[in-house]
Amino acid sequence: ESFCRNDPILVESWFAIEPIQCGGNPWEQLREKRLFRDERERVEFWFLYYQNIEILDYREEQVYGAVCRACSCPRGYKIYVLVEGHHYNDLINLGWEPATDVPEEPGCSIIKGEDTCPIGFSCNESTHTCETTKRQEQSCEEKYGCLVDRQYLDLLHRNSELQGHEYYVGALCSDEMTYSGLVNNFITSKEFSLINNYDFILRSYFGIYNNQYKLRYDNSLYKLPDYETINYWNNKMEKFSSEKESKLSVINSFSADALWDKKTPEISNSDFVDLLYKHILGRAPEKAGYDYHLSNLENNKITREEMLLVFIDSAEAKGKYANQVLTEISYFGLLGRAAERDGFVYHTSRLDKGTDRSKFLDSFVNSPKYIGRLDKLSCTFPH
Template identity: 25%
Template sequence: MSKTKKILILLGISFAFALFFNLKSYGYSWPIADSNGKVDYQSTYIEFGYGKRTYTVDNNLWKQEGSYCKTENHYGVDITGKPNTTYKIVSVSDGTVIGTSNNRASSIGISFQNNNIRRGNRSGDGGGYGNYVLIKDNDSDKVFLYAHLAPNTINVSRGTRVKLGQVIGTMGSSGDAGHMHLHFEIRRNISSALASPKSTRSNLRLTTRFDYESNLSETINPVKYIYTYQMANDFVTDLYNNALGREPDAKGKADWIDRIMTGKFTQSQVVQGFINSNEFKNKKYNDSQYIEMLYKACLQRNSDSNGKAHYIKCLNSGISRENILNRVANSSEFNNLCTNYYAKDFATSLYKNILGRNPDYNGLKGWTANITSNRLTPVQVIKGFYNSAEFNKKKYNNSDYVERLYRGCLQRNSDVNGKKTHMNLLNRGVARDQVLKGFLNSPEYRKMITKKYGLSNVGL
């Protein structure tokens, strides 16, 4: 064996050793559980996303909440469920409690009551956060904030070590909250979470900085790490399509989604589970085919010539396929794909539902970057698709145009009465842009965009 080959093999072993001991061994859990403490991502959902939001009251759901409408900054996500249902709040990761509302400098030991009314941020109870818990993640600098908890339900205190999925309280409406929900934030570090990090008292630091691809921000968009059910569903479906070349079976898909939503697996571990499955191995790909499949499964793109040649050379030198899989599934490109998946998933849906095709790599990359950097809002992105030359070349008649509005804006087929209403508007001479605006200002659109992707619900 040549000296060069021995060095490459040793490097491969060292790389695998480093991966084994340094990589995160679990993902992040959805933060809501049922009354028995089982993570519940089916009946709970994001009702208001990160960034600018339009807060309106759905009095069909929250009958006790008065009329309130405001467009405002929102530094986390609000997660709710079925009215009059008890939901537990669980820790999204292993960590340590660095503060709760019970041991701050003001209102020491007070547990605030459920309010069911929006009051603004001068309520004197932690800037409107009500009863809250701050937990420092074990494997990163991130701090998770859980707010508006029900009175007398917080069962942890400063210094408590918590485990992934551990119950820490109950969903409530304390503080500036119009109805029961969890306000969930990710702060970048302890300094951005506590007003006085070195103090023995844990005053929650109020923030005014968004995370738009800036490491200087105090907050991080939660859906970078906490997937919605829709995102987990699409991530797993992509793997079935790209790695196994088929549509998912119901049981298999449900199992993989559960692993993501409960934090049992990281996205990297999910990908490796597919590639290491007997179904994949039985395809008996040669080295060139194997590398191509890694690109499609892990990075959701075709290989580039230089990258593929590099990995083929590694395999020919004796480095194992398992080692190459670890490299790709833990690369910075894969990590960026996972943390920006909310934007990529949303943009992909627009290609399919509006343009009727799968996205091209460069186009998808551009739209994703525009969303994550906040250069374009979701409604501006949608409008961009409908006003594109590609869409206009299709020359849809009014009926087909309205059908595409339903699919692109609401992600469903039209209903008879709704389509008839919009057709009447167009036939009376109302401009297509105005009909599109109506879709993007509708309550159904606002709910869809936050529930599925955790995005801003501000309309045109």
């Protein structure tokens, strides 16, 4: 009986550790800063999540009355944790030592109107103990206002109007709309399509570059659009006198860069129509469509540039390149940059395999990169 009482492996054991430092990974830092009110919450989470060890008791050795907040503990600060005896060797193996100088349960005091308790606790002046306080709930505006405004700025390039702002904040707060639903509302809105020509520009880009070089997702030479080029044409298209003129300018620029103008003059009209079917639509022509387009070329009813536009703007091409376009628009609007090759391949293939639009957008708005971008823009992502 005496042996069992004194064997540290069989009884509860105190260990002294220095505060766990916030990791170098931005996502870990972000999670820690967002989720944990104080060091105790963070240490308890770390033990349980990473080591599967439950902390039975927790004490802190305060230095000159300092309080240890998450990710900002004073140098020399020590934390004491009490764990079940069978975890003794686990902590020894992690390099921590049994504690022999465990401090008494700390009292608290109120100095100049502020108590010395950790965040989420308040000091009971009669007992000098820290007691849990009800966490103050954020208002709907505090939780979602900045996020809604970011969509207006990032996707519509303007400030929000009061009516729209209040509508979206209310819908998010009442769970009538998810955050991915909010993003989807913006990128499918009439205003987005009117001020952004991303859909057409990206479709032209993929239709001309992708199929001109006969490249596919697994080809290391796959030519992806860059952010500057797409935005250059997005801004320039608004300056033309007509929609057709602006679209032809985009197509002529891309096809010239892809060497279409060097190759297509050397081929016949029939071969050119066949080229459009195979390269833009990725299939062999059907007889009726082939005859129709060839007749228009032979009778000078349409130029080759205009026919290229007809194919790029067709419902079939819109469907064929929809997943690639949505992937790039999500990168442009939510991350403020073009997709890197691996990310483009991964996200486009998810859509190709049937991932629905909501889940697809969820993967962007919940990603560390997007949350990190919001953090830089002084928005807090609601958890």
